[in-house]
Amino acid sequence: xxxxxxxxxxxxxxxxxxxxxxxxxxxxxxxxxxxxxxxxxxxxxxxxxxxxxxxxxxxxxxxxxxxxxxxxxxxxxxxxxxxxxxxxxxxxxxxxxxxxxxxxxxxxxxxxxxxxxxxxxxxxxxxxxxxxxxxxxxxxxxxxxxxxxxxxxxxxxxxxxxxxxxxxxxxxxxxxxxxxxxxxxxxxxxxxxxxxxxxxxxxxxxxxxxxxxxxxxxxxxxxxxxxxxxxxxxxxxxxxxxxxxxxxxxxxxxxxxxxxxxxxxxxxxxxxxxxxxxxxxxxxxxxxxxxxxxxxxxxxxxxxxxxxxxxxxxxxxxxxxxxxxxxxxxxxxxxxxxxxxxxxxxxxxxxxxxxxxxxxxxxxxxxxxxxxxxxxxxxxxxxxxxxxxxxxxxxxxxxxxxxxxxxxxxxxxxxxxxxxxxxxxxxxxxxxxxxxxxxxxxxxxxxxxxxxxxxxxxxxxxxxxxxxxxxxxxx
Numbered sequence: 052x053x054x055x056x057x058x059x060x061x062x063x064x065x066x067x068x069x070x071x072x073x074x075x076x077x078x079x080x081x082x083x084x085x086x087x088x089x090x091x092x093x094x095x096x097x098x099x100x101x102x103x104x105x106x107x108x109x110x111x112x113x114x115x116x117x118x119x120x121x122x123x124x125x126x127x128x129x130x131x132x133x134x135x136x137x138x139x140x141x142x143x144x145x146x147x148x149x150x151x152x153x154x155x156x157x158x159x160x161x162x163x164x165x166x167x168x169x170x171x172x173x174x175x176x177x178x179x180x181x182x183x184x185x186x187x188x189x190x191x192x193x194x195x196x197x198x199x200x201x202x203x204x205x206x207x208x209x210x211x212x213x214x215x216x217x218x219x220x221x222x223x224x225x226x227x228x229x230x231x232x233x234x235x236x237x238x239x240x241x242x243x244x245x246x247x248x249x250x251x252x253x254x255x256x257x258x259x260x261x262x263x264x265x266x267x268x269x270x271x272x273x274x275x276x277x278x279x280x281x282x283x284x285x286x287x288x289x290x291x292x293x294x295x296x297x298x299x300x301x302x303x304x305x306x307x308x309x310x311x312x313x314x315x316x317x318x319x320x321x322x323x324x325x326x327x328x329x330x331x332x333x334x335x336x337x338x339x340x341x342x343x344x345x346x347x348x349x350x351x352x353x354x355x356x357x358x359x360x361x362x363x364x365x366x367x368x369x370x371x372x373x374x375x376x377x378x379x380x381x382x383x384x385x386x387x388x389x390x391x392x393x394x395x396x397x398x399x400x401x402x403x404x405x406x407x408x409x410x411x412x413x414x415x416x417x418x419x420x421x422x423x424x425x426x427x428x429x430x431x432x433x434x435x436x437x438x439x440x441x442x443x444x445x446x447x448x449x450x451x452x453x454x455x456x457x458x459x460x461x462x463x464x465x466x467x468x469x470x471x472x473x474x475x476x477x478x479x480x481x482x483x484x485x486x487x488x489x490x491x492x493x494x495x496x497x498x499x500x501x502x503x504x505x506x507x508x509x510x511x512x513x514x515x516x517x518x519x520x521x522x523x524x525x526x
Contacts, residue, residue: 096134098124100145103138107195108187111431112142113342142191142199143206149188150210154217156181161217172266174217175242179258182246186255193247194435197428200343214239218269231281233477233493237500238269240476241469248439248468251432264463271504277512280496326364326374328354331418333368333375338421342372342429369431372422376434379416379423380441386412391448398451399506399514403498405448406474407519410490410497413478417487424479446471452505466504473500494519 086094102124106115117138121131135141160177164170182189192210196203219235242265249257332353336345345368351361365371390408394401413420427434449467456462474497481490495515502511 092134095124095126095130096144099126099131099134099141100148103141103145104149104187104191104195107142108190109432111429111435112195112197112199113429114431139200139203142195142203145188145191146196146203146206149185149192150206153178153181153189153192154210154213157214158217168266168270171218171269172263175262175266175269176259178242178246179262182250182258183255186250186253189246189255190250193243193250194428197426199429211239232276233480233496234272234276234500236477236480237473237497238272240479241265241268241471241473244442244472244475245465245469251435251439261465264465265469268463268466268469268504272500273508276496277499277508277515279516280499280512322364325354325356325360329356329361329364329371330375330378333371334379334418334422337372337375337426338418342426345372347371373434373437375419375422376427376437379419380437382416382419383409383412383423384441384444387445387448398455399502399510400517402448402452402501403514403517404519406498406501407491407494410478410494413482414487414490417482420478420482420487424475425482442471442475445474449501449505452502456505457507460505460507462505470501470504 099120102120103115106119106123115138117128117131120138120141121128131141135144156177157174161170161174164173196207215235218238245261245265246258249255249261329350332350333345335353336349347358347361347368350368350371351358354361361371365374387405387409391401391405394404413424423438427438446467449470452467453462453464477493477497478490481487481493499508499511499515502514505511506514
């Protein structure tokens, strides 16, 4: 791919105009109405899918109740269970609808391009137009499956792989657990982050205008990675069994208990230790069972605290989750920032050192990494908001790159945000596939993908090839 602007006339969208709630959820007439049973059930299913889409956009999937769905859609509870086994089956139905239409629209638009760059632009325009026309449905497509169970996550993974196949023209397909070329995942992550942020903030109308800048950013990466930056060779453990993640020092400390009886520890130190153990126990449980499997009795048991002590610190398990999330994000920001700030000279070397520090930290704290980077989306809108604020802080380290770019490279304002989203997506991929221990090996490629839009591929590759120890010694 080469970095150049692509011009194309705007595409028209065939999405229907938005309708009011009164129209969308209008009951069918009672009595003799001339509709077949199939037509009645189709109408009821459509209203329930619309209600699921709307409520997920407002609250997140875990907070949606069947009572909420039936009341909003104006169907009875027996009718709901006649149509769907549970709310997860309804979610899957709503997700399949929007994900299928999205993939089809992007694929058709992509095929119309006369060059790779034009195909990217047309595909992104189609994606943006659908997002602007149906923001709540697209929010479900990007965020709604998290926290909904393994079947929903499996459908999401299939959709991602389909989009990656469309975008990865000329590249090695990435639909595998250990892709050596992370570029397409990086691009999908950046596009997803920019889109999801605007959808959540009610700014979906901006997506169409941003599609050109996103296409130019995505087109700027070379078709093949520079030599020496491919990921490690694919090595399957014997019998295809993935190595078990080793507990971190924090996780092991969560199992400990302060000495009983009389001791010389201050009250502040005791409370600090109890809070840390609760946070670490929460992260460990969520990594094993997901947010839905988190319970206060198990948190208290693993943290070696009483139920009364737990409630003194956290009113609910959700509050404990948010506490663990903040700890994980704070630590990630701290280690990244310290490595970045140690380089007072060259901005790009600070970014490279920060990337090494970030991947080392994430790989050393698998439970906190899973909670912070994977399970956050399934917890609540508050958890997503905390994540977005943290990602904005990470993006701040990339903003100086807009002024560092050589005169022949035109860098859009959206690039720093897209790059941060790409980094997060790659981290998410490694953690979700239980390969977090391999992340440090991906740091050079992540450094290249991060710096290339600002400095150009050749300069970015030279920096990415520098050993971590050399970057640390030059700080």
